Amino acid sequence: MSIAAMLLLVVSFTNAQSSDVKAxxxxxxxxxxxxxxxxxxxxxxxxxxxxxxxxxxxxxxSSYSKENQExxxxxxxxxxxxxxxxxxxxxxxxxxxxxxLSKDIADLVSITGTKSTLYEQFCPMYDxxxxxxxxxxxxxxxYYGSKMLKCGKVQKTIQ
Amino acid sequence: MRIVxxxxxxxxxxxxxxxxxxxxxxxxxxxxxxxxxxxxxxxxTIQKKLQVSCYDCHxxxxxxxxxxxxxxxxxxxxxxxxxGKDELNFNEWDSLSSRRKASKxxxxxxxxxxxxxxxxxxxxxxxxxxxxxxxxxxMINFITQLKDNL
Numbered sequence: 001m002s003i004a005a006m007l008l009l010v011v012s013f014t015n016a017q018s019s020d021v022k023a024x025x026x027x028x029x030x031x032x033x034x035x036x037x038x039x040x041x042x043x044x045x046x047x048x049x050x051x052x053x054x055x056x057x058x059x060x061x062s063s064y065s066k067e068n069q070e071x072x073x074x075x076x077x078x079x080x081x082x083x084x085x086x087x088x089x090x091x092x093x094x095x096x097x098x099x100x101l102s103k104d105i106a107d108l109v110s111i112t113g114t115k116s117t118l119y120e121q122f123c124p125m126y127d128x129x130x131x132x133x134x135x136x137x138x139x140x141x142x143y144y145g146s147k148m149l150k151c152g153k154v155q156k157t158i159q
Numbered sequence: 160m161r162i163v164x165x166x167x168x169x170x171x172x173x174x175x176x177x178x179x180x181x182x183x184x185x186x187x188x189x190x191x192x193x194x195x196x197x198x199x200x201x202x203x204t205i206q207k208k209l210q211v212s213c214y215d216c217h218x219x220x221x222x223x224x225x226x227x228x229x230x231x232x233x234x235x236x237x238x239x240x241x242x243g244k245d246e247l248n249f250n251e252w253d254s255l256s257s258r259r260k261a262s263k264x265x266x267x268x269x270x271x272x273x274x275x276x277x278x279x280x281x282x283x284x285x286x287x288x289x290x291x292x293x294x295x296x297x298m299i300n301f302i303t304q305l306k307d308n309l
Contacts, residue, residue, distance in 0.1 A: 074256045074258050074259070075258065077259065078256075078258050078259055078262050081262065082262070096269055100261075100262050100265060104258075
């Protein structure tokens with residue numbers, strides 16, 4: 001094995017270590033929720049909303065700086081409320097709350113970071129313009145689902 | 160006929176019985192310094208509308224209707240007030256972070272736009288709590304402006 005390859009291995013190992021497992025769990029539930037909304041599936045979205053409530057509540061900010069801890073607590077509280085609403089609402093309401101939730105999750109990631117590449121996508125039509133996060137470059141719109149699946153564009157890549 | 164008499168009697172006893180079960184009353188003499196109206200520059204018409212249409216369930220002080228002490232109505236009211244305050248308490252407005260305020264303001268606009276708030280069960284008796292189209296527009300504009308200036 002060449003030195004370069006070994007170095008790469010070490011680097012990727014430290015990266016993996018520094019990623020926050022509980023933040024990754026939140027992201028994973030957020031993406032499942034996004035996919036359920038893309039599929040116009042209210043029931044599934046509600047279930048994913050409940051799962052997200054649980055992973056948000058399990059988040060542990062103690063390893064972050066004091067300032068970030070405050071910010072994270074604020075984000076988690078807000079996001080939890082939106083996820084709770086999503087777990088008990090009809091699809092229109094779920095999408096309304098998903099908009100603010102997406103802002104919360106984007107702010108969360110800006111502090112915690114993530115091991116995967118994320119794409120912030122934007123639909124100019126829904127509620128005067130709304131963003132969301134995705135792990136794929138391809139646009140699938142969670143605010144409109146099958147009605148306007150392709151509406152939107154990638155506006156930012158988060159690495 | 161006898162059975163009907165017994166049923167009526169049982170219901171009557173139950174009705175009288177439940178009157179003795181206490182409920183928590185949502186009343187307070189003081190308005191805390193964190194109140195929405197105190198920390199924001201709220202026009203008088205908006206203040207009045209908020210007071211009449213929202214504050215009964217979204218503050219620490221309810222103007223109770225005449226039937227408020229009769230069960231099971233009292234339970235129904237207690238439940239709604241508790242739920243309303245959990246969601247949003249205008250008296251505690253300034254204790255929220257900017258992020259939380261923005262979320263709440265957005266929800267207020269959505270709830271009024273969709274006509275979900277005030278609740279139909281509330282406006283049924285409090286007819287003055289209903290929003291006319293002009294009142295809804297005025298409120299939504301004000302709340303939106305507040306949100307944009309956060």
